[in-house]
Amino acid sequence: MRRRNRAGMWMVLPLTIFTLIFVAAPLLYMVFLSFASQSSSGFGVEWKFTLENYKRILDPVYRNTFYGSLRLAFSTTALNILLGYPFGYFMAKLSAKKKKAAVLFLMLPFWLNSLIRLYGWIILLQKKGLVNEVLLRLHLIDKPLKILYSYPAILIGMVYVLLPFMALSVYSSAEKLDWSLAEAARDLGAGRCYAFFTIIFPLTLPGLFSGIILTFIPSMGLFFIADILGGNKIVLVGSLIQEQMTRGNNWPFAAALAMVLLVVTSLLLGLYKKLTNSDVLEGIG
């Protein structure tokens, strides 16, 4: 038995070596980097332990960036719940044949470049775009709205990109539901709403939670949506990190920002595990 193990041992080496060098080491490097400081020449890193980078995040300017990102992430997630929960739930109630088609159409966007899909929104939201055109024709507005390059545009983009995650998560939870439970409740005299909130809703919670995680985490980091739909007006943590890495050249500070982002992310994942007692995110396996 031992001989057998040793013989197959080398096969695990490529993965081990690659993972240690290019996944574990870089992440560890970031941890060290976040405690170093920018060299006084303005370029490069000085390896002297400091907490300065973390203190700097508390600076009102950067703190507000974090607040702004959190606010956007919360609004995105809230809208996604409002739109995506019924989406996934109604999908689970479709007939088997329709369900198959719906799942296919819901998965398809994962394969299509999100930039391209966002680009479509730029065209739609332009001053002379379709959205304004329709609103004008319906006499809902008198003059074209300036949606593009504003906060609502970013919100539309975020919700649009992340909605499939929420819908799919809720769907995979709702799909496993035993509908006879709800029927039993109805037969015993429970109202439609009461049956939904006491029976069905609690059973779809794992899907809802994983949907929240899957939309909240990316929405903290998706800097390019704010960049192309918001016209660089709104600075998010993501864009701040990118700026510090490229123009600002303050890598230690960027690393500290990334660390905070990572900690927030892992806390959320931990919370999810605690709430649902599971390691796997519903809907993505």
Add this chain to the structure above:
Amino acid sequence: MKQMRANTKLQNAYLAFLFFLMYLPVAIVILFSFNESKLYVSFSGFSLVWYEKLFRDSAMMEALKNSLILGILSCAVSAVIGTLGAVSLSALKLRSKGVLEYIAILPLMVPEIILGMVLMAFFYMLKLPFGMLTLLIGHTVFCVPYILVEVKASLALMDPSLTEAARDLGASSWRAFLDITLPLVMPAVASGSLLAFAMSMDDVVISIFINGPRISTLPIKVYTQIKTGVTPEINALCTIMLAVSLTALAVFSIFRSHKKEENRDEEQIDRASEPDQEL
């Protein structure tokens, strides 16, 4: 009963409306790539002029070439690493196995922007020249997990006694891997590779950190162009990229359906690892 039917109708209308909103932007991009006029107000006539313009753009063609090379290479490298890794991880009983697996899957869980900046800083420290090499390593980092997950799921469905029999009959572990395991997990390797290829062809966030000043990929090109404004040329470019993704998806689902049929024969589909839910 009547009320319930009305309810169902309402629900279906809601679904239809959201699907409409989901695909409207994509449809608009494709539609206007064939529009004669440069304006986005109305469709004035069918034309391929923007495609022609695009194909004459040498920088764009260079980016396309880079993306294809990068996609194929990173997909091939990660297929080897991921497959060997998944197979050996399932066979070995190491205590550190779980940790290794966790770190290997990490790139799927860490926000893309962090992965991008971390790799950039790390490559700089190693003094690697930014360009194709760094892009290849970076893309392999996030491609390996896809293959690992796919192959692992398919291994879970495989009968372990098959390789054991081969080993008992005197085959070396390498021999058993080549003759027994590999052919059985091949569909999973293929579908994982296609998924990885699609992700590589799609990536902006990580690439933008590690591409260096001289090399550009198609998504980066799209990104920088979109930032400067909308032109029908970008529409044409996007349409081509959509076509590439859809082709990859079509091939992917063919592999998937094969795998599913095999599984059905064995009647041991594990719900939790059902391929459809991994995406």
